[in-house]
Amino acid sequence: MGRLRFTKEGVAVWSSHLDLMRALMRCFRRAGIDLKHSQGFTPHPELSILMPLSVGVESQCELAEFTLAEGCPVPIKEVAARMAPVLPAGLRALESYEGGKKAGKLAWLRARLTLTYDGGVPADAEAALTALFARPSLVVEKFGKKGPTEMDIAPMLRDLSVLQTPENAGDGFLASLERTKEERASTLSVEAVVAAQNPTLNPLLLATAIETHLPTYKPDLVRCRRLEIYDADGAVFR
């Protein structure tokens, strides 16, 4: 089994999880890398993505798991380099490696929300948002397959910081608002580590929390980016 670490940025963020799966399968074929196929009526290549990403969300830390076909001559650590020239815009292969920690050990995700306020960031927003996310309980409504449910996100949240000037927000399509100084004055970023498995907290729910509990600080545009993943001990997950 091998892992491929890659980014999903730019126009690629608008593709769904299933679209991304299909795209990656094609990329493996384009790179001339044969994947192992399942048996049966409709054989499928053995390829999965560890944490499905919502449409519109950027990531610099996606992980896919794959199994090479028997006899495939490409060494796993060379997969990333082979993929690089055949990936579509927005997908970049960072590295590939053999094995890795068990998928079940993946526990935390560091993510950043970039909030845009068309009329400029409200004066005391930094303090207000910091206080909001420091609350011992923060209930938001979540829309799942079974309709809306309530969820307390506070226990699933760690190391949250609110920053006036976002650092590198990526070079993607979604970062275009951050190109000028005036635009920087209209954005605020919230960076946090959130639970990534059992249960999972979609970082976009942080924006829902603002909307629910501090409606006057509701941003006009929310962008989200996955930065890094960790195991339960806080070590980087690979």
Place this chain on the structure above:
Amino acid sequence: MEHGRENAMNEQIDQLLQRILPTVQKPARYVGGEYNQTVKNLREVDTRVAFCFPDTYEIGMSNLGIRILYGIVNQMEGVWCERVFTPWGDMEDAMRTAGLPLYALESHDPVVDFDMIAFSVGYEMSYTNILTMLDLAGIPLHAAERSGLQHVVFAGGACTYNPEPLADFVDFFSLGEGEESTVEIVNCYREAKRKGLSKQDFLWEVGKIPGVYVPSHYEHRYKPDGTLEAIVPLPGAPKTVTKRIVQNLDAAWYPTEPIVPMTEIVHDRMNLEVMRGCIRGCRFCQAGYTYRPVRPRTPETLYEQAVHALEFSGDSEITLSSLSTSDYKYLEPLTDRLTEYCVARKINMSVPSLRADNFSRDLMLKLQKVRKSGLTFAAEAGTQRLRDAINKNVTEEDILTTCQIAFAGGWNNVKLYFMLGLPTETDEEVLGIAELVYKIYNTWKDYASNKKRGVRIHVAVAFFVPKPFTGFQWEAQTTPEEYLRRCKLLKEHLNNKSVEFNYHEAQLSELEAMLARGDRRLGAVIEAAWRRGAKLDGWMEYFDYDKWIAALQDCGVDRHFYTTRGFGLDEVLPWDTIDPGVRKSFLLRERERAYRSEITPDCRHGCAGCGANCLLEGGVCDG
């Protein structure tokens, strides 16, 4: 080519898109950026072509014509051709609310910045989408309102064999296969731009290119009864315009390095076009007549194209397409080689439109090596008498034998396509469909290898739509009420849990028939329907019959004139200016044979003299 893409994109439009895209369904279809799209440096571009497809991204990107012409135009130095599709309703609303104009996928530049606007029109019910797109782009709808050389609108595709309903909106039409003529048209436009020609002068120049039809160069005169009295060409305009074809299909450019969509499209696989034209001559089938003469590609070329495209795109599926792939001369050598290649790589190969003959049965068994696909028969009619009348050369014995082998081999899924409302059809023949279905069911009972899994027989019925340039181009369409009565009659005789029965919307097919044989007076109707909100008419989510009926009333047009009336054999037809190669006298002969339930043998069993061979240098088809 991909490098610098982000910088090259239109920033203003991107900023609006950031707000809009999270709110719409399937946003990936609105951003471009797919693998191997063509991006050019604007400093090296003198002419920009917006290639518009009047339907969704998923449909348009599945269209082979679009992919061919996109590639061919982008091979021209100094010309950049970009793609534009019809936004789904939610996106259209969001665009209008945000003031976001229609933009092209590659550069995200507004279409209003482009020089030429090209449409590929393959379906009558997409006509209103043309208006939606022009309107969203901020380009005047009517050809007469666009006075300059910029925003010249031209169109091609299957529907343009009767271009008249679109004559108000489109400056000129490119008839037939566009591989060569599109390059000539674009070059003619560049020359006109360099010389500073007026639009009128340009239209006369472009009209000299074979296959180009300029509707404003013809006057349509009507009799008091509403039928055409005459079509009068302006001095200098040709009496008829003959469609273009590619003489040597083997040498023609083919998209072996296609754009690879980032979201699922309707035909999400490599499309290998094995031949053009069809030897069969089914009397209802417009494509069967208008794609003639029959020209195959060599299996060597096809194998190379397939391998190149599969390796380039990473597709795991390939389809061998044409109007009737079983009739491709070299199917056996091609599939022998391709199956070997595909099986080794777990690539699924499908051959649609297989006939129910011996070779096809063997092929079907061969194809299931990777993945078992369904079994499909386009029987079209329920009795041999009626199948003879429409020249659909498939026998009940063929169908049952194929089913027998398939059921024994483990298949348990059959799809059957029929039409109702065919000329000369009787109630007994409607019930003939039910009889055939029961014979198939009994075949399954007798031969199924595993009866526990049950069987599904899907019966799909379409409402016959008479089309221009077919043996049935003069026929009256059955009324929707009568069609529905026949559907109901059939349904009552299909009482079996294993049979699933579906039939096409009557009202949609009625309007399709109206537009297919429409004349210039329907331009106003299309516009009125669009102004009343008609859009994406081919989609059940949006189709609204009432809007069209109201539009017909607005314009004082009787739809029955185009549908149930039928056209007189000596009547001037709106599409008489167009010459698709197949002669009117041949179509008339086909009509007579239909009424005698007499078949016309396929092209390989004797030339029926349709006339399309005259389009070929040397005059010999199927070489």
